[in-house]
Amino acid sequence: MTILVKIFGDLRKKIKDVESDGALPLNLHMNTENIEYIKDILQKLSIEENETSHIFVNGVYAGFNKKVKDGDRVGFFSKNQALLYKWYFKREEDD
Amino acid sequence: MPKRILRVNMNNLEAKFEDFPADFAALGGRALTSTIVEKEVDPLCHPLGANNKLVIAPGLVTGTLAPSSGRLSVGCKSPLTGGIKEANAGTPFSQQLAKMRIAAIILEGKHKGSEYYTLKVTMDKAEFTSADKWVGKGLYDTYQSLFKEYGDKVGICGVGIAAELLGASSGICFNDPEGLPSRYAGRGGVGAVMASKGLKFIVVDDTGAPGVEILNEEAFKEGAQKLRKALTTHDVTKPGGALNSYGTSVLVNIINEAGGLPQRNFSAGQDDRSEKVSGEVKAEIIKERGGKRPHACNPGCIIQCSEVWCKPGGKDPVGVLEYESVWALGPNCGIYDLDDVGELNRACNDLGLDTIEAGGMMGVAMEGGLANFGDGKKALKLLDEVKNKTPLGRILANGTAFTAQAMGVTRVPVVKGQSLPAYDPRAIKGIGVTYATTPQGADHTAGYAIATEIMGVGGTADPMDTSKADLSRNLQVATAAIDATGYCLFIAFAVLDIPEGLEGVVDTLNGVLGANLTVADVPGYGQSIIDVERKFNKAAGFTEKDDRLPEFFLKEKLAPHNTVFDVTDEELDRVWGP
Numbered sequence: 001m002t003i004l005v006k007i008f009g010d011l012r013k014k015i016k017d018v019e020s021d022g023a024l025p026l027n028l029h030m031n032t033e034n035i036e037y038i039k040d041i042l043q044k045l046s047i048e049e050n051e052t053s054h055i056f057v058n059g060v061y062a063g064f065n066k067k068v069k070d071g072d073r074v075g076f077f078s079k080n081q082a083l084l085y086k087w088y089f090k091r092e093e094d095d
Numbered sequence: 096m097p098k099r100i101l102r103v104n105m106n107n108l109e110a111k112f113e114d115f116p117a118d119f120a121a122l123g124g125r126a127l128t129s130t131i132v133e134k135e136v137d138p139l140c141h142p143l144g145a146n147n148k149l150v151i152a153p154g155l156v157t158g159t160l161a162p163s164s165g166r167l168s169v170g171c172k173s174p175l176t177g178g179i180k181e182a183n184a185g186t187p188f189s190q191q192l193a194k195m196r197i198a199a200i201i202l203e204g205k206h207k208g209s210e211y212y213t214l215k216v217t218m219d220k221a222e223f224t225s226a227d228k229w230v231g232k233g234l235y236d237t238y239q240s241l242f243k244e245y246g247d248k249v250g251i252c253g254v255g256i257a258a259e260l261l262g263a264s265s266g267i268c269f270n271d272p273e274g275l276p277s278r279y280a281g282r283g284g285v286g287a288v289m290a291s292k293g294l295k296f297i298v299v300d301d302t303g304a305p306g307v308e309i310l311n312e313e314a315f316k317e318g319a320q321k322l323r324k325a326l327t328t329h330d331v332t333k334p335g336g337a338l339n340s341y342g343t344s345v346l347v348n349i350i351n352e353a354g355g356l357p358q359r360n361f362s363a364g365q366d367d368r369s370e371k372v373s374g375e376v377k378a379e380i381i382k383e384r385g386g387k388r389p390h391a392c393n394p395g396c397i398i399q400c401s402e403v404w405c406k407p408g409g410k411d412p413v414g415v416l417e418y419e420s421v422w423a424l425g426p427n428c429g430i431y432d433l434d435d436v437g438e439l440n441r442a443c444n445d446l447g448l449d450t451i452e453a454g455g456m457m458g459v460a461m462e463g464g465l466a467n468f469g470d471g472k473k474a475l476k477l478l479d480e481v482k483n484k485t486p487l488g489r490i491l492a493n494g495t496a497f498t499a500q501a502m503g504v505t506r507v508p509v510v511k512g513q514s515l516p517a518y519d520p521r522a523i524k525g526i527g528v529t530y531a532t533t534p535q536g537a538d539h540t541a542g543y544a545i546a547t548e549i550m551g552v553g554g555t556a557d558p559m560d561t562s563k564a565d566l567s568r569n570l571q572v573a574t575a576a577i578d579a580t581g582y583c584l585f586i587a588f589a590v591l592d593i594p595e596g597l598e599g600v601v602d603t604l605n606g607v608l609g610a611n612l613t614v615a616d617v618p619g620y621g622q623s624i625i626d627v628e629r630k631f632n633k634a635a636g637f638t639e640k641d642d643r644l645p646e647f648f649l650k651e652k653l654a655p656h657n658t659v660f661d662v663t664d665e666e667l668d669r670v671w672g673p
């Protein structure tokens with residue numbers, strides 16, 4: 001029961017103990033235990049919400065309260081990667 | 096000294112300065128190129144004949160100390176779309192023109208013989224010399240020789256081998272501050288229009304230029320200050336922000352995660368191999384190799400999204416590899432190797448090809464069996480066909496639609512004949528509406544700037560929502576206005592969120608023009624530019640049927656979202672309709 005969590009840009013520096021391959025994103029296969037929302041993943045990884053910019057869940061632009069489940073693909077981008085035509089995207093939340 | 100127009104008649108090789116008409120006073124950049132083209136060019140003329148004209152115009156505040164304002168517009172009837180064209184570039188050349196108080200260069204007529212010319216423009220004259228010795232040569236070597244011949248302070252614009260073939264995907268190349276032939280007014284075949292007239296290069300020497308006249312210094316200074324503050328504090332545009340750290344290519348991973356990064360001629364929206372050509376990877380390699388990142392495409396830009404990509408050891412600098420170029424020559428061709436992409440981009444710059452059109456062309460060429468998807472080396476060989484001016488090279492130089500037809504490919508990603516850029520409209524519908532309805536042919540920059548909030552009319556922001564007419568129209572109108580000022584579109588990120596930034600833009604315009612514009616005047620100004628462009632296109636024979644995406648976007652589902660482009664025709668027509 002895992003979620004694929006992709007960590008982009010400077011956020012990779014927050015993840016200790018995982019070898020990074022150049023500037024490629026880190027791919028973490030995280031156990032879903034105690035994870036219900038995006039914010040739970042961030043907490044587990046000790047990443048502050050304000051250190052992130054774009055978050056995607058299965059290709060959908062998402063917020064901290066988006067629910068996640070087994071098999072999902074989640075992408076976290078660092079603060080200095082903020083560059084979206086925000087008028088094309090709305091953050092999806094679940095609560 | 097008032098502003099002037101330099102009118103260049105290629106029939107008799109005569110160039111003379113004319114007064115700048117008083118009723119053009121508030122026009123610059125795209126507003127000026129589109130107005131002149133609409134007034135002076137027969138919409139039914141052959142784009143490569145004597146009756147088309149090419150207009151080059153710096154923006155209204157270009158050449159001043161206003162930050163990030165060194166852009167210019169190139170306008171004509173496009174041989175790619177058959178409609179009006181504005182192609183935009185950031186380059187010191189634009190600032191030199193503006194400082195010389197040249198509001199526009201209008202190129203008209205057509206030289207009868209097969210010779211090519213260089214036009215050298217100084218403060219008080221413009222002279223022709225033969226450019227024949229550069230014919231058939233790559234632009235990297237040529238620009239080096241031109242700078243040797245004319246001195247390293249001049250600005251150069253020119254066309255390459257693709258334009259000599261009159262290829263509809265040839266751009267006009269401007270030098271960057273390092274003298275590299277890397278800043279392109281790329282789209283719509285503007286290069287072929289210049290070459291069709293017998294002109295190969297324009298060299299400008301601004302020695303003795305008086306600089307841009309500023310009628311209200313105080314308003315200008317205050318405005319520039321406000322804008323500078325907005326740009327240096329906003330997360331996207333500030334030093335260390337996304338554009339400055341990674342350049343536009345930061346979008347590779349973002350749009351791939353969004354499921355909208357077209358792969359292999361628009362047959363999927365996501366492929367994790369794209370991560371290998373991302374902005375993050377590129378920035379790291381540039382650092383290792385001793386290239387440049389960040390970098391300004393023109394002096395005075397404080398966002399500095401640009402860069403200089405090079406080979407190991409800092410050798411053979413290419414210039415910037417933009418997001419659109421990396422995508423077009425990379426994932427769209429199934430190529431996921433940055434060195435392959437870099438060499439393809441070098442070849443495009445060297446030949447004078449628009450990278451987006453070249454990548455779109457390569458995608459359909461691969462689908463048509465001229466190379467396998469992913470084969471970067473074969474792709475380079477295909478570009479050699481253009482260099483060698485073979486019959487196949489002539490087909491390829493004419494772009495995506497022409498190549499697709501020649502190869503029997505039916506999945507043809509073009510609107511009004513122009514290749515789609517790097518966002519799949521099935522995953523991001525709003526940009527699809529812009530692709531369909533802009534007078535320019537598929538173009539991301541046409542509806543890319545400023546927010547709905549500023550314009551007062553909302554549009555829904557969900558990428559899958561299909562009511563996007565208001566959103567797209569507002570973006571297109573605002574973009575047209577920015578394209579007239581000479582400001583880089585990327586200021587939009589900051590002026591969207593920081594109201595003083597937008598005020599600063601308007602204040603600097605008031606400073607230069609001695610006018611009393613307000614932020615509320617911006618939409619009307621932008622709309623008037625679009626109206627002029629649509630009037631030209633209508634007279635050229637365009638109807639609503641041309642404001643549509645190709646059939647396969649409506650029928651073929653795109654993974655991972657498994658959606659089609661389902662914005663209705665009525666919604667598309669609502670963009671400019673009653």
Ligand code: SF4
Nearest residue numbers: 185392396398400583
């Ligand atoms: S932000 Fe980039 S494209 Fe715009 S003017 Fe600056 S360097 Fe050029």
